[in-house]
Amino acid sequence: MSEITIDARFARFLVDGLARQNVDASPLLLANGISSISLNKPSQRIKLDQFAAFAVDAMNEIDDEYLGLGVAKQPLGSFAMACRACISARDLEHALKRYANFWNLFNNSFRHDVITSDQTVTYQLTPLPEMPNINNYLVEASLSTTHRFHCWLGGQFIPLKSVSMRCPKPEYAEQLTPLFYGAQIDFDQGSNSIQFARPIHDMQVVQTPETLDEYLAGKNLSLLYQPKNYRALSEQVRQWLERTIEHGQQQATLVEAALHFEMSQQVMHRRLQLEDQSFKEIKKQTRRDIAINLLSEQQRSIEDIAHRIGFSEPSAFIRAFKSWTGLTPLNYRRRKH
Numbered sequence: 108m109s110e111i112t113i114d115a116r117f118a119r120f121l122v123d124g125l126a127r128q129n130v131d132a133s134p135l136l137l138a139n140g141i142s143s144i145s146l147n148k149p150s151q152r153i154k155l156d157q158f159a160a161f162a163v164d165a166m167n168e169i170d171d172e173y174l175g176l177g178v179a180k181q182p183l184g185s186f187a188m189a190c191r192a193c194i195s196a197r198d199l200e201h202a203l204k205r206y207a208n209f210w211n212l213f214n215n216s217f218r219h220d221v222i223t224s225d226q227t228v229t230y231q232l233t234p235l236p237e238m239p240n241i242n243n244y245l246v247e248a249s250l251s252t253t254h255r256f257h258c259w260l261g262g263q264f265i266p267l268k269s270v271s272m273r274c275p276k277p278e279y280a281e282q283l284t285p286l287f288y289g290a291q292i293d294f295d296q297g298s299n300s301i302q303f304a305r306p307i308h309d310m311q312v313v314q315t316p317e318t319l320d321e322y323l324a325g326k327n328l329s330l331l332y333q334p335k336n337y338r339a340l341s342e343q344v345r346q347w348l349e350r351t352i353e354h355g356q357q358q359a360t361l362v363e364a365a366l367h368f369e370m371s372q373q374v375m376h377r378r379l380q381l382e383d384q385s386f387k388e389i390k391k392q393t394r395r396d397i398a399i400n401l402l403s404e405q406q407r408s409i410e411d412i413a414h415r416i417g418f419s420e421p422s423a424f425i426r427a428f429k430s431w432t433g434l435t436p437l438n439y440r441r442r443k444h
Contacts, residue, residue, distance in 0.1 A: 112152040120244035124175025177216035200308040262313040271296035289383025357417025
């Protein structure tokens with residue numbers, strides 16, 4: 108998934124947190140190949156790997172897993188200890204409650220609550236009165252991390268019924284959809300929460316202290332990376348498309364994808380719909396991200412990039428790229444530097 112790009116605004120959110128700690132983000136951005144100038148340009152995107160490395164460097168620089176966005180610093184190692192508190196839970200609902208209780212020990216930024224009924228389980232973050240109103244990144248990251256970690260604990264993908272955010276709908280709202288696997292996201296709500304689509308009290312914790320050690324030893328920014336054993340179909344399709352395009356099969360079709368994943372076109376279409384995705388949209392995003400990555404290689408011509416991602420004519424690629432980013436490939440390359 109090395110080709111994936113994200114909106115540069117997400118890096119700017121972290122710059123906000125560093126600024127609150129009186130830390131200049133420029134050296135960290137530069138060290139990870141991110142232009143500080145590009146962060147203020149519309150439609151600019153950066154590599155996911157660059158963002159992840161920048162986030163880790165920022166945490167280490169200020170010794171704060173909340174990246175300067177919370178009421179107080181959250182010491183490095185907190186997430187790892189939260190995970191260890193959950194690994195021996197009897198089921199996922201019990202693990203979720205342990206997870207909330209652990210974070211509440213710090214009384215930092217949010218009150219964490221698990222609200223259960225016969226049919227649903229909701230994880231809720233209530234900002235403490237002194238929580239600064241900077242940006243919503245910490246909420247998005249915390250809820251997404253909670254969901255992904257518990258999917259990993261149970262060894263299966265657990266769809267979300269809904270996601271609620273207290274903030275107004277942001278300009279980048281559509282880019283939050285993949286973080287929550289197509290779940291409905293409602294803004295201007297009374298709480299920040301995720302609601303699991305089905306009860307989780309009968310789902311066992313299948314991970315062990317040994318597999319947890321492996322999980323924590325890797326890049327476990329759960330907002331960005333998801334363990335292989337519960338990948339959503341849309342991400343599996345994305346990886347397959349990256350490989351096929353890399354190997355010169357730029358015109359990969361839904362028919363070929365369905366054959367590869369050993370399912371009918373109709374089943375694949377329905378499963379992608381459940382994740383609020385389509386084969387056509389995934390293919391567009393994959394081609395866009397590959398093109399953006401190739402544009403960073405100054406020696407590559409626009410014609411070569413167009414051919415690499417399946418456009419027979421550079422003019423068609425230029426029109427498509429402008430519809431994706433608002434800029435022509437040449438202008439995008441110039442504005443990035």
